[in-house]
Amino acid sequence: MIAWARENTPDVGRAATDAFVDYWKAQPGQRGRKTDWLATWRNWMRREQIDIERRPGFRGAPVQTAVDAVVSPRPVAEEVCPAHRGHRAATCGLCRAERIAVSEADNDGAYP
Structure with missing residues (x-):
């Protein structure tokens, strides 16, 4: 041991x-x-x-690692959201939130 x-x-x-x-x-x-x-x-x-x-200040070399870091590929220009830098156009959560806010404002906050 x-x-x-x-x-x-x-x-x-x-x-x-x-x-x-x-x-x-x-x-x-x-x-x-x-x-x-x-x-x-x-x-x-x-x-x-x-x-x-x-812990902050650890100066040794880590002994055990679970997995190596995986670097995600950068999206090509067509995939980038034009309104929100750093987000993918197809899955931009900020654009989705804006669409939801607009639709709720159109319905006076009432759900259909």
Whole structure:
């Protein structure tokens, strides 16, 4: 367990394991029973490592990454909303909101 923690969660200290033990000892009944305590501990430690990596000022290299970032392609000029920069013409939520506001004003706020 120590070797695994040093390799996979190097920024997490012994206090996290102590907190894990105290937390699960305090759980009543069925909630405090697990079929695989080692897996439960590893998950706890992974979450602690992720929390540490997300803190402002973290200077280490992140140990675990879920997925690589996916860069979305830029829309071609024909697909860009002419009224709202940065939105796609076919799915522009601002244009839709404006259409709804106009139709509600035409109906005096009453729904048909």
